[in-house]
Amino acid sequence: MDHSPTLKQTPLHALHLSLGAKMVPFAGYDMPVQYPMGVMKEHLQTRAAAGLFDVSHMGQVIVLGASYEDAARALETLVPVDVLGLKPGRQRYGFFTAENGGILDDLMITNRGGHLLVVVNAACKEQDVAHMKAHLAGCEVTLLEDRALLALQGPAAERVLASLWAAAAEMKFMDVRDAFIRGADCIISRSGYSGEDGFEISVPADKAEELAKVLLAHPECEPIGLGARDSLRLEAGLCLYGNDIDTTTTPVEASLEWAMQKVRRPGGERAGGYPGAGRIAEDFATGPVRRRIGLKPEGKAPVRAHAVLYAEDSPESPIGEVTSGTFGPTVEGPVAMGYVPASLAEPGTRVFAELRGKYLPLTVTALPFIKPTYKR
Amino acid sequence: MLKFTAEHEWLKLEGDVATVGITTHAAEQLGDLVFIELPEVGAELTKDGNAATVESVKAASDVYAPLDGEVTEVNQAIVDDPSLVNSDPQGAAWFFKLKLKNPSDADALLDESAYKDLIG
Known part of the structure; x- marks a missing residue:
């Protein structure tokens, strides 16, 4: 492959090549855009059975405060969603706002009991970590460099994961649990970005390839590239940061006000207190x-x-x-x-x-x- | 006689009429096609001018006129089912027929071995 040598590789890079993936630069990483199956069939495979995506380029970040409550209160100064009310083992969608009311990045936020785990976009992760380090007073912010992230999506995802870890079947949408699978300490959330039921599996980098191979050995599971990831998320109406949302779009303009719980909206108990709150309150009051x-x-x-x-x-x-x-x-x-x-x-x-x-x-x-x- | 262009088209020459399509290599590179727009019958094409548009799930690409000429026939079958171009690019999935203005211009195009060298 004639790509810039500065492109980063995920822990699954060698596996992608061995599976015959067509690799493209994406957010500074050499990533699979499609496998021999092709974008169209990969998309339909994910909707009909199960697809495995490498999303290790995304940033997994731990935010540790004196307590969960401290970390949650701190994050609420950057993100206009209810982080404090998130129960242990639960996840929700959110976004970092800018002073002009625009969106700096979107992210997933998990209450891991003693700390927060957030997952941010690959292209924004350095900036997001710097942003959190600068503004989350009293919190330790750590980008996890030694973990891969796999997304297992589709109606057969539960069956595929349960063949290795029976408790998969007990999880509900946006639940997050620890799991010990094939010698690997995993963090599993029942979520994804395809519009299908599915899971995201955070796994130590040195165990990622083995886990991916075991999942792919299941007859209902095939590897899926970024091409189908894009058509799947678009059919599901989900935003791609940098395309559909950015610093020029407010959350209300972007029709994302559903992600702002009542408690954080104008008139709520913890309204405002985040960058751009004035502008976003205006959007709520007068309509975007x-x-x-x-x-x-x-x-x-x-x-x-x-x-x-x-x-x-x-x-x-x-x-x-x-x-x-x-x-x-x-x-x-x-x-x-x-x-x-x-x-x-x-x-x-x-x-x-x-x-x-x-x-x-x-x-x-x-x-x-x-x-x-x-x-x- | 079969000829090729560096823009990954093939031409099957019969008298002064060329049947034009895209090569197997081009079809593989483009991936699954979902939409094709062909020129109108009667359209006068100029070499290297835009002749057709093909769209995969990911992107739109232009197909250029390999030589000057007039479009005499188009293949509606690939408009109705663009995936035909992925399954039989150098056969049933021809794009259009071109009545060449100067049939001898075709001599300057690539032959099969030169095209194979080009794509490596």
Whole structure:
């Protein structure tokens, strides 16, 4: 492979090569975009049975305070979600906000009893760790460099994991537990980013390849690359940081207010107290100017990120932009998301995207495009 | 006679008409195709100008006109089922037929062994 020698490798790099993966640079890592099966079949495999993804490039970070409560209170000064109310062994989604109300990164937050475990995006992890070290007074912030992260997703994920660890079947969506599997101390959460039921497995780096091989030996489990990871998360209506959310989008514009529990919203017991709280409170009070919405292009042509959206089929009325778009193998047609003015965000509204000089109609559609199968 | 371009197209020449498609190597590189847009019958194409668009799950790619000419026929079967290009790129999944303006220009294109050297 003729890649820059500065690209980092995950503990599963050799396994990807041996499985015949096509490798691409992603967030500074040499990562598998697809295996010989191909993006389309990998996507359908994950929805029909189980897929194993290497997400070791993501940052696993421990936040340790004098107590869980101290660490949680500290993190709530950076993240507008209810961290304090999270029970031991439970996880939730959140985001770091910027002073302008934009989003610095999105993350998963777990109450591990004595401390917090957060998982952040690969491209943002150095910045996120520096941000937490600078602002989480009294907390020790440690990026775990010696652990891999595997995502096992799909309706057969429970069966595949339970063949090694029976307690998998007892877990509910967003539960997090310790597990000793094949000599490896794992941390397992029932979560993922595909819209399917599944698990994320944090495993010591030196045991990761063996565990991945055992999981892949299950007849219902196949390796899945970043290509299918993207089409799966888009069909599930989930945001990709850097595309669908960034420092120019507020959580309310991004239709992520569901992730802000009542206690942290304006009027709540622990409202505000995080960067950009004023701007975000304004969005709640007056409604956002624009909204992230699902878009279903009519016809078969995928409409991709950065395509300009128009109110009419002419260049005079630009209204927004597509932020993610591809072909959805399960939907069997193109799917996209993007931002439009709040007045045009109602499902059923027709808008247009410019594609190769033509104006293609798209229908604003409620997200997700598929019915998630999370085990609540 | 079979000819190739450095842009990974093949041309099957019969008189002054070339049947044009993309090579097996190109189809493998693109991955699963999900959408194909072909030129209109009657369109006048210019060498290296945009002739068709193919889209995989991941990205859109242009297919260029290998020579100057007029489109006389297009293969609707690949529009209806783009995966045909992945399964039979140098056979049933031809893209369009081109009536060449200067049939002798085809002599300058790559032959099969030169194309194989190019893709290594």
